[in-house]
Amino acid sequence: MKAVALTRYLPIDDPQSLLDVELPAPNASGHDLLVRVEAISVNPVDTKVRSPKPQVEAQPRVLGYDAAGVVEAVGEAVARFKVGDRVYYAGDITRPGTNSELHLVDERIVGAAPKSLSAAEAAALPLTAITAWELLFQRMPYDSEHGGRGKTLLVIAGAGGVGSIAIQIAKRAGFRVVATASRAETVEWCRRMGADEVVDHRQPLAPQLQALGIEQVDAALNLADTDRYWEVLGELLAPQGHVGLIVEPSGALKIGDPYKAKCIGIHWEMMFARPRFRTADMIEQGRLLDRVAELIDAGELKGTHTQTLGKIDAQTLREAHRRLESGTTIGKVVLAGW
Numbered sequence: 305m306k307a308v309a310l311t312r313y314l315p316i317d318d319p320q321s322l323l324d325v326e327l328p329a330p331n332a333s334g335h336d337l338l339v340r341v342e343a344i345s346v347n348p349v350d351t352k353v354r355s356p357k358p359q360v361e362a363q364p365r366v367l368g369y370d371a372a373g374v375v376e377a378v379g380e381a382v383a384r385f386k387v388g389d390r391v392y393y394a395g396d397i398t399r400p401g402t403n404s405e406l407h408l409v410d411e412r413i414v415g416a417a418p419k420s421l422s423a424a425e426a427a428a429l430p431l432t433a434i435t436a437w438e439l440l441f442q443r444m445p446y447d448s449e450h451g452g453r454g455k456t457l458l459v460i461a462g463a464g465g466v467g468s469i470a471i472q473i474a475k476r477a478g479f480r481v482v483a484t485a486s487r488a489e490t491v492e493w494c495r496r497m498g499a500d501e502v503v504d505h506r507q508p509l510a511p512q513l514q515a516l517g518i519e520q521v522d523a524a525l526n527l528a529d530t531d532r533y534w535e536v537l538g539e540l541l542a543p544q545g546h547v548g549l550i551v552e553p554s555g556a557l558k559i560g561d562p563y564k565a566k567c568i569g570i571h572w573e574m575m576f577a578r579p580r581f582r583t584a585d586m587i588e589q590g591r592l593l594d595r596v597a598e599l600i601d602a603g604e605l606k607g608t609h610t611q612t613l614g615k616i617d618a619q620t621l622r623e624a625h626r627r628l629e630s631g632t633t634i635g636k637v638v639l640a641g642w
């Protein structure tokens with residue numbers, strides 16, 4: 305089967321950083337599905353795993369997490385899917401990735417793909433939807449249907465992959481959503497995703513919120529830079545508020561006052577935690593993706609795909625990584641076909 309892989313961890317402008325390779329097709333057993341991958345999307349985690357370091361792989365290492373495709377074969381314990389089903393998922397960081405024509409994934413972290421979306425549009429969603437949904441509705445204490453009623457949520461990095469879906473599910477849950485974006489096109493995108501207000505994260509946040517009549521927010525999702533917004537969020541969050549984090553801080557965070565004084569809940573999301581530690585409830589990730597697909601098909605959520613760069617090969621994938629590394633993409637970048 306065709307795949308895109310690395311053996312060395314090189315800067316993305318090096319043509320050797322990602323390579324076209326031919327690998328043996330894997331076999332499905334146990335709870336695994338063998339999926340014929342039709343489309344993939346690229347996330348910052350792909351570039352973080354690929355980031356330059358001296359390590360060398362003896363065998364080609366395939367990266368990639370988001371995928372949409374068709375079930376080609378199933379293991380003997382599979383109960384949720386059958387051959388021919390259209391699926392989408394974000395995979396498991398501890399296993400070979402989705403940048404290959406055929407891919408093994410545990411059925412419990414897989415969802416039935418939205419019927420109303422193409423494979424390219426479906427591949428844009430899983431990793432970011434899992435992240436936003438688990439963070440807001442499973443780590444933080446908000447009900448997914450109406451837990452945001454009467455509350456204000458600040459979403460830092462609203463136009464990114466995670467922000468684009470976070471804004472939508474938060475609006476649907478009833479929050480007044482204030483997103484952050486720093487460019488005309490990202491401001492416009494946040495509004496299209498449903499943000500009530502947009503403020504600029506390159507400018508001081510508090511005066512911009514005050515100008516909107518907002519002294520404090522009930523909750524905040526920091527989807528960009530944990531250190532940079534830590535102090536200001538401690539000031540902006542209301543007593544008994546909640547902050548959601550998804551990015552590793554560069555050093556120790558000061559978790560005492562004002563966080564302690566105000567009794568602010570601090571919540572981590574790591575969307576690979578369930579598959580990585582094979583938690584007893586890992587099937588919740590598959591159920592969550594099924595639910596997101598239903599909401600997409602019902603027109604309650606919109607896809608976040610913004611660009612398909614081309615077919616899945618090393619050259620196109622290097623371009624996708626380069627764009628992700630710029631930190632300026634809007635919505636999701638996808639590759640489709642082989």
Ligand SMILES: NC(=O)c1ccc[n+]([C@@H]2O[C@H](COP(=O)([O-])OP(=O)(O)OC[C@H]3O[C@@H](n4cnc5c(N)ncnc54)[C@H](OP(=O)(O)O)[C@@H]3O)[C@@H](O)[C@H]2O)c1
Pocket residue numbers: 347348349352431432435460461462463464465466467484485486487490491505527528529532549550551573574575576628631632633634635
């Ligand atoms: N823990 C987890 O499970 C998990 C899951 C998914 C992602 N992540 C991490 O979360 C981060 C975001 O992921 P993503 O997929 O949403 O990224 P992304 O799509 O690459 O985000 C791009 C957006 O980030 C905004 N941005 C860039 N620098 C910013 C800053 N300093 N402050 C605020 N906004 C900034 C930009 O908006 P403007 O152009 O308007 O400035 C841009 O539109 C990444 O670090 C990723 O690795 C963690």
